[in-house]
Amino acid sequence: MSRSATRKRIEEKADALFYEAGFEATSFADIAGAVGISRGNFYHHFKSKDDILDAVIDRRLAATQTMLVSWETDAAPKDRIRSFIRILITNRTKIMAFGCAVGTLTTELAKLDHIAESRAAEIFGLFRDWLADQFIALGHKDDADALALHVLARSQGIAVMASALKDEAFLRAEVSALEAWLDRLPVQTSTKD
Amino acid sequence: MSRSATRKRIEEKADALFYEAGFEATSFADIAGAVGISRGNFYHHFKSKDDILDAVIDRRLAATQTMLVSWETDAAPKDRIRSFIRILITNRTKIMAFGCAVGTLTTELAKLDHIAESRAAEIFGLFRDWLADQFIALGHKDDADALALHVLARSQGIAVMASALKDEAFLRAEVSALEAWLDRLPVQTSTKD
DNA sequence: GTCTATAAAGGGATAGAC
DNA sequence: GTCTATCCCTTTATAGAC
Numbered sequence A, B: 001m002s003r004s005a006t007r008k009r010i011e012e013k014a015d016a017l018f019y020e021a022g023f024e025a026t027s028f029a030d031i032a033g034a035v036g037i038s039r040g041n042f043y044h045h046f047k048s049k050d051d052i053l054d055a056v057i058d059r060r061l062a063a064t065q066t067m068l069v070s071w072e073t074d075a076a077p078k079d080r081i082r083s084f085i086r087i088l089i090t091n092r093t094k095i096m097a098f099g100c101a102v103g104t105l106t107t108e109l110a111k112l113d114h115i116a117e118s119r120a121a122e123i124f125g126l127f128r129d130w131l132a133d134q135f136i137a138l139g140h141k142d143d144a145d146a147l148a149l150h151v152l153a154r155s156q157g158i159a160v161m162a163s164a165l166k167d168e169a170f171l172r173a174e175v176s177a178l179e180a181w182l183d184r185l186p187v188q189t190s191t192k193d
Numbered sequence C: 001g002t003c004t005a006t007a008a009a010g011g012g013a014t015a016g017a018c
Numbered sequence D: 001g002t003c004t005a006t007c008c009c010t011t012t013a014t015a016g017a018c
Helices: A005-021 A026-036 A039-045 A049-073 A075-087 A092-098 A101-111 A115-136 A146-164 A166-185 B005-021 B028-035 B038-043 B048-073 B077-085 B091-099 B102-114 B117-137 B146-165 B168-184
Strands: none
Touching: A005 A026, A005 A039, A005 A049, A005 A092, A005 A101, A005 B102, A026 A039, A049 A075, A075 A115, A075 A146, A075 A166, A092 A146, A092 A166, A092 B102, A092 B168, A101 A115, A101 A146, A101 B048, A101 B091, A101 B102, A101 B146, A115 A146, A115 B102, A115 B146, A146 B102, A146 B117, A146 B146, A146 B168, A166 B146, B005 B028, B005 B038, B005 B048, B005 B091, B005 B102, B048 B077, B048 B117, B048 B168, B077 B117, B077 B146, B077 B168, B091 B146, B091 B168, B102 B117, B102 B146, B117 B146, B146 B168
16 A cells, blocks of 8 residues: 555645745645645645645654654764754754744644644654663763753754755854853763662 | 734734744634734735745844843853753743744755745854853953854753653753753863963 | 546626716 | 626635646
């Protein structure tokens, strides 16, 4: 029961358009045009716009998981956290144009009072739990979750302001400041009882 | 040539709806319904949806200026900056529901590739310049702008995550952390030559 | 699985009566 | 200054031919 190639292409284009133009502002005609199919064919693969939003969120959840697992090849927890922070540098062009894909979708769905808002926020949940695991590995057992949320908030703030200002120097300076914060964070080596 | 009371009511309701539901998702019918006038009457006061967006941004620019001036009754620059940071606490209910009004509008207009994006970003410009003035008063002449942007970015990050998580404890904790950062910031008293 | 044609609703915007 | 009526376009969604 492999999903059709067309369905996958619709998901890819919808994912990109929801990010670049927003969910509400993206029409079926936009998606169909990007994929190169007719509007009618669209409904053979998805029964509604909400249905494709669900598929896009599934895609992003899966992509996030894959990315987090790939970062675990870095042995040192601080290097793993640094991999997260440096998404801002890697994706700087898109972030300066459209903000963060996770933050902006969650924000938009909150305003639309959309049923999928909590599922979109689950992507933050994956990052949160993974980051907390890294802070636990650094010995911050008691404040791991707060530290994880701190890194997430700092990153979201950088994305919002980088997009508003269209200023790469700002983005790089704030990423450096966040990395410096991480460097200063004491590593508490656990001593078994 | 005072603007009519109806025009003002339209601006107020549009401002609230653009914040709570988003610009794109708010229709003329929504605004007219909220104000209690017919759709046709709407066009007597504004010639297009973009026209009312301009008026809403004007409103927000003016409101921001008024707020910044009001904070200058606080003599100490750190107290002034604290006034800014504490908007997050004062407006926490709306922020947890809809995010920051400035950040979310700028983000949405960026995705829509809307001509008013840069004017919306000017609201950030007001905060940026005002905050930078306070950091200069604290003796941070050389990095005043960077510090101002840091505070703006931290605040935006808190707003995005507070909205995604719907978590007031997180919001309060991050506001406290930002205030602690401000407390730790050294005040460099200038010694004339 | 893909298409064309079309329905049904809602969007922005205009005309003209009152 | 406010209303009703209407236009035109786009939107989501469906029906049915190929």
